[in-house]
Amino acid sequence: MNVSILPSLSYVGILICVNSVLSYRAYQNLIPNGDKVPHPCNKGQTWEGVGHRQNEGGDEQNPFGIDFQQFGEWNKKLCLLDSDGDGRYNGEELGDPDCTWKTQYDNVHLRITNLSHPGICEPLDSSLCRERAWLSCEASIDDCPSLKEKDTRNITVKMPKRKVPRQTTTYRCLLFEFPQDQDYHIVATKPVIDNKHVMHHILLFGCDESVEDITEDMNEPFTCGMIASPKCSSVIGIWSMGMSGECSHNSSGFRIGKNGFRKGALQIHWNNPDLYEGMTDASGMTIFYTHVLRQYDAGIMIVGQYWIDLQPKKKRVVVTGECSPECSDKLIEDEIYITSGYNHMHYLGRQERIELYRKDRKIKDLAYDQNFNYDMPVLHSYQEPVKLKPGDEIKVTCIYSTTSRSENVHFGYSTSDEMCLGFLTYFPKENLKDPYCTNWKSISRCLLWKEDVDTDVQGCYIQRLLQGHDVTANQIIQNIMQACAPFETCSDWCRFSLNSARQHPCFQGDVLDFIGFETIHDLPKFLIPFILCDFKRDMNFSTEVIFKKQQTFVPVNQHNLSICHSKRSHISLFLLHFILFILIS
Numbered sequence: 001m002n003v004s005i006l007p008s009l010s011y012v013g014i015l016i017c018v019n020s021v022l023s024y025r026a027y028q029n030l031i032p033n034g035d036k037v038p039h040p041c042n043k044g045q046t047w048e049g050v051g052h053r054q055n056e057g058g059d060e061q062n063p064f065g066i067d068f069q070q071f072g073e074w075n076k077k078l079c080l081l082d083s084d085g086d087g088r089y090n091g092e093e094l095g096d097p098d099c100t101w102k103t104q105y106d107n108v109h110l111r112i113t114n115l116s117h118p119g120i121c122e123p124l125d126s127s128l129c130r131e132r133a134w135l136s137c138e139a140s141i142d143d144c145p146s147l148k149e150k151d152t153r154n155i156t157v158k159m160p161k162r163k164v165p166r167q168t169t170t171y172r173c174l175l176f177e178f179p180q181d182q183d184y185h186i187v188a189t190k191p192v193i194d195n196k197h198v199m200h201h202i203l204l205f206g207c208d209e210s211v212e213d214i215t216e217d218m219n220e221p222f223t224c225g226m227i228a229s230p231k232c233s234s235v236i237g238i239w240s241m242g243m244s245g246e247c248s249h250n251s252s253g254f255r256i257g258k259n260g261f262r263k264g265a266l267q268i269h270w271n272n273p274d275l276y277e278g279m280t281d282a283s284g285m286t287i288f289y290t291h292v293l294r295q296y297d298a299g300i301m302i303v304g305q306y307w308i309d310l311q312p313k314k315k316r317v318v319v320t321g322e323c324s325p326e327c328s329d330k331l332i333e334d335e336i337y338i339t340s341g342y343n344h345m346h347y348l349g350r351q352e353r354i355e356l357y358r359k360d361r362k363i364k365d366l367a368y369d370q371n372f373n374y375d376m377p378v379l380h381s382y383q384e385p386v387k388l389k390p391g392d393e394i395k396v397t398c399i400y401s402t403t404s405r406s407e408n409v410h411f412g413y414s415t416s417d418e419m420c421l422g423f424l425t426y427f428p429k430e431n432l433k434d435p436y437c438t439n440w441k442s443i444s445r446c447l448l449w450k451e452d453v454d455t456d457v458q459g460c461y462i463q464r465l466l467q468g469h470d471v472t473a474n475q476i477i478q479n480i481m482q483a484c485a486p487f488e489t490c491s492d493w494c495r496f497s498l499n500s501a502r503q504h505p506c507f508q509g510d511v512l513d514f515i516g517f518e519t520i521h522d523l524p525k526f527l528i529p530f531i532l533c534d535f536k537r538d539m540n541f542s543t544e545v546i547f548k549k550q551q552t553f554v555p556v557n558q559h560n561l562s563i564c565h566s567k568r569s570h571i572s573l574f575l576l577h578f579i580l581f582i583l584i585s
Contacts, residue, residue: 027051029104031074032096033115040120041137047117053134054242054375060347062134064090064119074101085132086121093118134371136378141245144288146187151290155179156192157266158284159221164198166277169414170270173224173232175211177263178256179289185253185297188288189237190245195281200269200415202285203228204237206254206261221268226413228265234435235300236261237285238342238423242376249339249385252298252427256289260297271415296427298339299435303354304396304421307441308411310348314402319420323394323437327446332392334431337385341367342423346415347374351399354422358392366394367422374415388426394437396422440517441510459505462515476501 028034031050039045039055047055051065061069064083067090071078079091079099091099095111102108116122121129124137146152157176164170178184193199208231227233236254238246248254255261268283305321323331343352354366367380388394398420402409409418426432438445447455453463464470483497501507506515 027068031068032091032094032101032108032110033112034094036112036115037094037117038115040117040122040124040135047120050117051119053373060373060375062119064117083118084121086116086126086129088116090118134373135376141188141190141247144188144245144247145250146247146290147288149290149292151292152187152288153290154286154288156284156286157264158192158194159266159268159282160219161194161280161282162221164195164270164272164276164279164281166272166275168271168273168275168416169200170272171224171226171413172221172268172270173228174221174266174268175207175218175228175232175263176266177218178261180257180262182291183255183257183259183293184289184291185248185294186236186256186287186289187248187253187294188246189239190286190288191239191243192284192286194283195279198270198272198279198281199283200241200271202237202239202269202283203235203267204285204287205232205265205267206234206236206256207232207263207265209262211263211265224265224267228267232263232265234261235302235423236264236298237287238300239285240344240377241374243379246379247381248294248298249381249383249425249427251294251385252296252339253290253294254299255293255297255429269413273416297429298425298427299429299432301336301338301424301426301432301435301437302421303394303424303437304344304419305398305439306411306445307439308409308418308420310400310402310405310409310418312402312405312407312409314400316350317400317402319398319400321396321398321420321439322444324444324446325391325393327437327444328388328392328394329390330446331433331437332388332390332431333433334390336388336426336428336431338366338382338388338424338426339385340379340381340425342377342379343367343369343372344377344419344421344423345372345374345398345400346418348400348402348405348409348418349374349398350401351397352420352422353395353397354424355395355397356386356388356392357395358389363392366424385427394422394424396420440514443510443514458509458511460511462506462511465506465515470506473504473506476504476507 028048028050034050035046037047037050039047049055051061051068053060053062063085067078067081067083068074076099079096080089082089091097091101093116095113095115096108097111100106100108101110120135121132123129124133124135141147155178157174159172159174162172189204191199191202205228207228211229211231256264266285268281270281272279303321303323305319308319310317310319338356341354343354345352349372351370352372353368355368356363356366364386366386367378369378400409400418409416411417411419421438434446436445443457447457448462449455450463450467453461453467453469455461455463461470465473468474480494480497480501484491484494502512505511
């Protein structure tokens with residue numbers, strides 16, 4: 001078991017990406033005092049990649065980097081330019097006020113005091129710079145009051161060192177046990193980063209008691225998805241690039257132990273877009289917990305949109321999601337209180353906002369990043385928690401720039417894909433029935449619970465249909481089956497039947513797209529050629545993305561047919577055939 005008790009934690013960078021290091025060091029030599037530019041947030045630390053938004057360089061350029069690329073060298077024009085708009089020209093900020101420096105070998109006297117960053121507007125909290133801000137200085141996790149309490153203990157859970165696969169995106173999960181002798185509250189988490197060049201994020205999940213059947217060996221990492229497993233779906237800890245860790249609100253903590261989560265799952269996301277070989281990683285997370293229980297149990301609520309289809313070459317593309325008043329009324333049993341908000345998009349994201357509304361009146365922003373930077377996420381914390389009541393509405397707005405892309409971009413787990421999600425830490429946990437209040441296009445997830453057979457979604461009783469209990473829908477499916485057999489060509493009679501079927505609310509618009517999307521993901525691959533046989537309808541549920549992921553087609557045989565009756569599908573073979581043909585017409 002790779003769980004150890006540590007009194008403290010250190011960051012270890014085993015592997016150094018030589019190309020990246022050489023890149024920012026080479027550029028440092030092209031500007032005056034390039035190796036002495038101070039970090040605006042961390043006193044005594046320098047900003048290594050002066051022209052980039054990330055300290056280590058290699059990502060999106062900051063205003064100074066954009067100007068330097070335009071001029072190509074340090075010259076008087078660049079020297080006299082105020083790239084970051086803070087009122088100090090670049091030469092003044094870099095200690096070359098007379099603009100006489102040319103190369104590192106010149107015998108030019110440079111000022112080495114009162115230096116500042118030419119690409120970051122300072123002071124950050126000034127009225128001028130708040131309008132231009134793209135950097136936010138968060139308090140270090142080391143300042144978390146809970147870490148200074150004598151009763152706070154910690155465990156560190158790390159992945160065994162493994163090779164990072166030669167693929168863009170990899171998810172690995174590891175199961176472990178929490179202390180179980182009594183109840184504890186997790187009050188803080190802190191990342192242990194072994195290889196910063198591949199780490200994308202770390203999630204900590206609480207698991208059900210029956211989690212052992214996920215993997216044969218609790219000590220061995222296993223391949224997983226966005227959640228560790230359906231039995232490990234409660235998020236209780238988050239780390240993403242640029243975060244120093246999480247400190248819980250002083251009135252709440254995540255319950256583990258005797259009456260809480262006894263088992264957990266650590267999820268690691270490796271990002272290897274350049275497909276490097278030979279890299280390894282053994283990152284993990286230190287979990288701080290105490291037997292001095294806080295007043296409330298905490299939880300993390302997820303809001304946002306799971307349907308994304310961004311057109312390429314656009315300066316501004318907007319995606320929205322909501323936790324509707326109907327859903328919050330259904331999910332929230334009593335008032336809950338938000339203690340922090342965290343926006344999550346990927347590299348195309350430019351701005352994200354999570355807003356709270358009550359009876360059509362805006363209450364406040366729960367998380368607003370006007371200049372979103374994936375590599376420098378901002379955790380918006382509230383010392384005075386924000387009340388969320390049944391019937392309230394949460395709106396999520398994500399804005400992207402796709403000028404760098406030549407193809408549509410969809411929702412996905414790779415950093416080359418996109419997301420539009422928000423994570424809201426709240427208490428008390430027991431007052432929220434389900435922490436996921438998200439959309440798929442215009443369809444609210446809260447309306448899709450399997451037991452809600454009497455809930456209509458835009459006029460369609462989806463659960464009745466999927467479970468075969470919708471008499472009218474069943475008759476329509478029978479008609480389609482008769483008209484479209486033997487499923488080799490799309491005859492006029494078949495098309496007529498499909499057009500008639502589209503008068504029913506279950507077989508049109510976002511509802512049909514949702515059924516098709518969910519069904520195709522659950523179906524075996526042998527049905528994909530049937531969809532391809534006559535691809536004429538605009539497939540609005542990202543079928544083209546699914547097609548790209550299909551490596552082979554499975555031949556039709558009786559074994560394949562039996563898959564359609566698996567426990568997960570909850571759908572009749574008639575319905576499967578029907579959906580296939582209504583989508584290809």
